[in-house]
Amino acid sequence: MQKIYTDENVVVLHSAKNILALNRIESFVKNEHTIPNGARHGIQNMFLELWIINDQDFAKASSIIEEQLTKAAPIESWVCSKCAEENDGSFDFCWKCQTET
Numbered sequence: 305m306q307k308i309y310t311d312e313n314v315v316v317l318h319s320a321k322n323i324l325a326l327n328r329i330e331s332f333v334k335n336e337h338t339i340p341n342g343a344r345h346g347i348q349n350m351f352l353e354l355w356i357i358n359d360q361d362f363a364k365a366s367s368i369i370e371e372q373l374t375k376a377a378p379i380e381s382w383v384c385s386k387c388a389e390e391n392d393g394s395f396d397f398c399w400k401c402q403t404e405t
């Protein structure tokens with residue numbers, strides 16, 4: 305068994321697990337049930353781990369995860385209708401004049 309991926313976001317981790325399952329690579333999530341314990345020390349320090357069962361899948365699994373999770377398209381930036389300022393796609397409001405998207 306080998307650790308293939310670490311993330312604090314359980315949703316991201318499970319989507320990685322699903323992607324591996326689609327490629328017939330067996331994996332399991334470690335630390336998933338220790339969150340209440342970790343939360344006492346600060347949830348931000350609680351990283352979940354994805355492990356693969358068969359070590360020989362490692363190279364394939366890591367390239368699949370890298371391809372699927374790191375090439376996710378960034379959110380497109382948008383231009384404010386009021387002041388024409390360009391805003392990052394993750395902002396719901398214009399950083400300059402606070403006009404909504």
Ligand SMILES: [Zn+2]
Nearest residue numbers: 384387398401
């Ligand atoms: Zn604006």
